[in-house]
Amino acid sequence: MLGPNGAGKTTLLNSISGVARPTAGSITFEGRDITGMRPEQVVRLGITHCPEGRQIFQRLTVEENLVAAHIRRAGRSFEALRAEAFDLFPVLKERRNSVASRMSGGQQQMLAIGRALMAEPKLLMLDEPSLGLAPKIVHQIFRIILDLSRNGISILLVEQNVQLALECGDYAYLLNTGKVKLHGPAQEMAEHSALSEHYLGGVNETVLHV
Amino acid sequence: MLGSLIQQTVNALTIGSIYALIALGYTMVYGVLRMINFAHGEMFMLGAYVAFLVLSMLIGTVGGAGAIALTAAFVIAIFLVGVIGVGIERIAYKPLRNSTRLAPMLSSLGVSLSLVTGIQILAGPQPVAFPSFFPAVRYEVMGGTVSSVQIGILIAAFALMFGLHFLVNRSRIGIIVRAVSESRPTAQLLGINVNGAISMVFFVGPLLGAAGGILYASYYGIMTPTMGAVIGLKAFTAAILGGIGSIPGAMLGAFILAFVEVGGTALLPIVTHGVLGTEYRDVLSFAILILVLLIRPAGILGEAVSEESIVYKREF
Ligand SMILES: Nc1ncnc2c1ncn2[C@@H]1O[C@H](COP(=O)(O)OP(=O)(O)OP(=O)(O)O)[C@@H](O)[C@H]1O
Ligand SMILES: [Mg+2]
Numbered sequence: 001m002l003g004p005n006g007a008g009k010t011t012l013l014n015s016i017s018g019v020a021r022p023t024a025g026s027i028t029f030e031g032r033d034i035t036g037m038r039p040e041q042v043v044r045l046g047i048t049h050c051p052e053g054r055q056i057f058q059r060l061t062v063e064e065n066l067v068a069a070h071i072r073r074a075g076r077s078f079e080a081l082r083a084e085a086f087d088l089f090p091v092l093k094e095r096r097n098s099v100a101s102r103m104s105g106g107q108q109q110m111l112a113i114g115r116a117l118m119a120e121p122k123l124l125m126l127d128e129p130s131l132g133l134a135p136k137i138v139h140q141i142f143r144i145i146l147d148l149s150r151n152g153i154s155i156l157l158v159e160q161n162v163q164l165a166l167e168c169g170d171y172a173y174l175l176n177t178g179k180v181k182l183h184g185p186a187q188e189m190a191e192h193s194a195l196s197e198h199y200l201g202g203v204n205e206t207v208l209h210v
Numbered sequence: 211m212l213g214s215l216i217q218q219t220v221n222a223l224t225i226g227s228i229y230a231l232i233a234l235g236y237t238m239v240y241g242v243l244r245m246i247n248f249a250h251g252e253m254f255m256l257g258a259y260v261a262f263l264v265l266s267m268l269i270g271t272v273g274g275a276g277a278i279a280l281t282a283a284f285v286i287a288i289f290l291v292g293v294i295g296v297g298i299e300r301i302a303y304k305p306l307r308n309s310t311r312l313a314p315m316l317s318s319l320g321v322s323l324s325l326v327t328g329i330q331i332l333a334g335p336q337p338v339a340f341p342s343f344f345p346a347v348r349y350e351v352m353g354g355t356v357s358s359v360q361i362g363i364l365i366a367a368f369a370l371m372f373g374l375h376f377l378v379n380r381s382r383i384g385i386i387v388r389a390v391s392e393s394r395p396t397a398q399l400l401g402i403n404v405n406g407a408i409s410m411v412f413f414v415g416p417l418l419g420a421a422g423g424i425l426y427a428s429y430y431g432i433m434t435p436t437m438g439a440v441i442g443l444k445a446f447t448a449a450i451l452g453g454i455g456s457i458p459g460a461m462l463g464a465f466i467l468a469f470v471e472v473g474g475t476a477l478l479p480i481v482t483h484g485v486l487g488t489e490y491r492d493v494l495s496f497a498i499l500i501l502v503l504l505i506r507p508a509g510i511l512g513e514a515v516s517e518e519s520i521v522y523k524r525e526f
Contacts, residue, residue, distance in 0.1 A: 043401025068389035
């Protein structure tokens with residue numbers, strides 16, 4: 001999901017996860033209408049929202065962040081899910097007893113994704129996971145996101161880093177002023193000249209308004 | 211001299227641990243809901259009345275109860291007050307959770323008045339003699355007196371605080387309570403059981419407050435429907451002093467307040483040559499509240515004033 005600042009990307013994710021209520025339209029997941037469901041119901045259906053700016057619990061330890069986000073239901077045990085998260089992000093295992101606020105930005109993003117996995121998502125929504133991170137860390141995180149996708153988790157990725165997003169994604173949407181302006185397979189979108197026009201157009205607009 | 215020092219220290223520890231039991235309820239509720247529960251002092255009062263009722267139902271009278279009946283009455287009473295606390299939250303605060311910040315606080319004032327008036331109607335406004343939950347023995351320690359009631363209060367209060375520490379820091383529900391305290395929106399978004407955490411806090415806080423009430427009534431041998439008012443404010447002062455929202459802060463604030471009170475009350479008549487007597491004890495406590503609010507509103511262990519509390523002030 002691409003789009004300039006203020007396009008409505010976060011609002012879209014908030015509407016899906018039930019934090020915001022859409023005023024019109026409907027949201028369907030696996031053939032089921034989930035419009036207006038509360039977040040805890042949406043999470044139990046298998047949609048997890050990894051929020052913008054990571055929002056990890058700063059005063060909790062790494063391990064406690066994982067414990068808090070584990071959703072009890074007839075699924076896999078906390079220990080199994082934690083082991084999987086530790087496999088993906090070994091640094092979380094190393095620092096499991098550190099207070100989260102002491103972790104670097106990249107480690108906090110890894111924790112945010114690891115924490116989201118504790119709810120066993122079928123659909124994982126990531127809101128700008130690359131925000132404020134060094135390119136090397138961004139690539140590391142994106143490799144793991146691709147791994148997750150290969151392991152059968154559907155990913156809805158919101159990104160400002162257009163090039164990287166189109167390289168990783170299968171299908172892309174361009175959102176502006178709350179509307180889908182363009183959509184198509186990622187490769188086609190990458191070649192589409194209108195994309196950069198829309199994209200940069202939107203950016204210029206916001207710059208002008210400032 | 212040493213004897214009276216020991217005696218005053220034990221007095222301060224005793225009253226401090228009762229303040230701490232109540233202050234914990236204020237601070238935990240503030241932690242998860244950013245609200246001051248003005249009905250919390252009444253949980254302290256209810257503890258004594260419910261224990262009295264349970265005890266008379268268990269053995270038909272309140273005098274001369276054995277250790278087993280007293281322990282059972284204590285445990286049943288604090289549990290019942292915990293359940294009452296959860297019920298109050300559901301009825302009086304939860305429906306107001308998404309309205310202005312002031313609404314649930316005003317509602318809690320209403321709950322407080324209703325509880326005091328309700329007990330006055332049911333049990334009468336007059337003080338009632340309360341049985342001691344501990345065998346009363348006085349020990350002479352180097353010239354000072356320490357009673358077994360005080361020692362019993364200290365043991366019970368510290369056991370409860372240790373239990374709380376364990377619950378909050380080690381258990382799954384405790385971790386969830388801390389997560390919700392740090393950010394309710396994030397907890398909600400992750401599908402964390404926010405209502406469960408809030409109910410937990412409204413169970414544990416009143417439970418501890420009720421325990422404080424029973425211990426206090428045991429100590430003074432009396433209970434009244436209004437006994438929660440002043441001590442509730444003192445415990446609130448302790449929570450603010452330690453930093454509202456902080457659990458260690460509530461305990462620290464309670465003991466500091468108790469030591470200042472006991473020490474101040476002992477010294478005031480000497481320092482002022484009898485102009486200010488021991489009756490100025492409450493003035494001393496509330497002067498501390500005003501000073502803390504003026505100088506360091508976040509308290510000793512509280513977080514620095516955040517953007518959130520600025521918004522909060524504007525709403526007032
Ligand atoms: N469909 C919509 N209809 C009306 N208003 C909307 C809609 N979508 C978003 N908005 C409003 O637009 C503003 C910006 O939205 P949002 O935060 O979702 O943008 P964003 O794309 O996530 O931006 P950023 O890249 O800065 O994170 C918000 O105030 C939001 O309420
Ligand atoms: Mg956004």
